[in-house]
Amino acid sequence: MNELNISEKIPKQIRKWTCHKLECFADYIEAYTRTLDNNKCCYLELYAGCGNCICKGTDCVIEDSALRALRTKTKFDKYMFVVTDHQNARSLKRLSTPHDTANTVEIITGNCINEKVIQQVFDLIPRSASSLALIDPPGYRKLRWSTIKKLAAHGKDWKGHKMELLIIFPLEMALLRNLTRPECEASITRLYGNRKWQEIKQNKLVGKIGLGKARQRLAELYKAGLKGLGYRHITDFKPSRFSKPPVYHIILASDSDSRAKILEEAWGKERYLPCELLYSRKDRP
Numbered sequence: 318m319n320e321l322n323i324s325e326k327i328p329k330q331i332r333k334w335t336c337h338k339l340e341c342f343a344d345y346i347e348a349y350t351r352t353l354d355n356n357k358c359c360y361l362e363l364y365a366g367c368g369n370c371i372c373k374g375t376d377c378v379i380e381d382s383a384l385r386a387l388r389t390k391t392k393f394d395k396y397m398f399v400v401t402d403h404q405n406a407r408s409l410k411r412l413s414t415p416h417d418t419a420n421t422v423e424i425i426t427g428n429c430i431n432e433k434v435i436q437q438v439f440d441l442i443p444r445s446a447s448s449l450a451l452i453d454p455p456g457y458r459k460l461r462w463s464t465i466k467k468l469a470a471h472g473k474d475w476k477g478h479k480m481e482l483l484i485i486f487p488l489e490m491a492l493l494r495n496l497t498r499p500e501c502e503a504s505i506t507r508l509y510g511n512r513k514w515q516e517i518k519q520n521k522l523v524g525k526i527g528l529g530k531a532r533q534r535l536a537e538l539y540k541a542g543l544k545g546l547g548y549r550h551i552t553d554f555k556p557s558r559f560s561k562p563p564v565y566h567i568i569l570a571s572d573s574d575s576r577a578k579i580l581e582e583a584w585g586k587e588r589y590l591p592c593e594l595l596y597s598r599k600d601r602p
């Protein structure tokens with residue numbers, strides 16, 4: 318836990334489930350980097366935050382996913398963070414600088430669905446390098462299939478693998494609640510890149526399926542889209558702690574067969590949070 322620096326913008330407030338997600342992610346990224354050997358690999362985060370966040374109720378200040386990715390024992394060759402505004406960029410720059418001893422961190426300010434912003438990212442990835450992208454949008458409206466398609470089509474590494482995508486899929490109540498609202502049609506179609514989701518909506522409307530089935534089918538449809546992009550392995554994991562049904566699904570698209578196990582170990586493990594008595598930092602770098 319860090320001291321909160323009140324002289325600057327208060328970090329984003331988060332709930333316990335987000336803290337849990339960040340703890341799981343720290344384990345995932347640590348285990349992931351251990352598999353890299355000497356292969357060149359770049360880390361990309363599309364919806365990066367300001368570097369830290371504050372837990373609602375406990376005022377516990379914790380590092381966000383960007384800082385956790387920078388902390389692994391084995392390092393990526395390059396880190397690219399797309400942040401939406403200058404304030405977040407300045408904060409992330411300040412917090413990431415102590416970790417950037419090899420000058421490998423790039424902070425790009427802009428809207429990550431913007432063509433030019435994505436191109437800026439692609440220009441930074443060396444040819445034939447592997448890459449992993451964390452895609453953690455603040456709700457389904459901010460995520461577009463066109464962005465996912467671009468990432469998948471960017472190019473292959475020397476093993477013939479596409480960019481790996483770790484998607485925090487926002488299958489939260491908002492998507493389900495808005496499923497039948499005409500004014501949300503366009504944003505849901507942009508999320509999926511097609512209108513097949515409307516069949517799920519229709520089945521839900523006429524009572525053919527319930528909420529649970531609709532949720533499951535919405536996740537399945539997204540995974541089918543990723544499969545259609547040519548990924549060999551699509552893994553879906555539902556974190557169960559703090560919210561049932563889960564606020565999000567983690568969907569991993571990869572051409573490597575070793576990642577699913579890492580994902581299940583990181584997100585499936587029983588764990589304590591930094592605000593809990595039995596929390597131990599012994600596994601953290």
Ligand SMILES: C[S@@+](CC[C@H](N)C(=O)[O-])C[C@H]1O[C@@H](n2cnc3c(N)ncnc32)[C@H](O)[C@@H]1O
Nearest residue numbers: 364365366381382400401427428429453454455
């Ligand atoms: C759910 S948070 C994820 C933050 C980070 N991955 C974490 O868990 O610590 C979503 C972040 O996306 C940023 N954001 C929102 N719209 C964006 C956009 N169009 N492009 C880039 N970032 C965006 C927000 O500022 C917010 O920090």
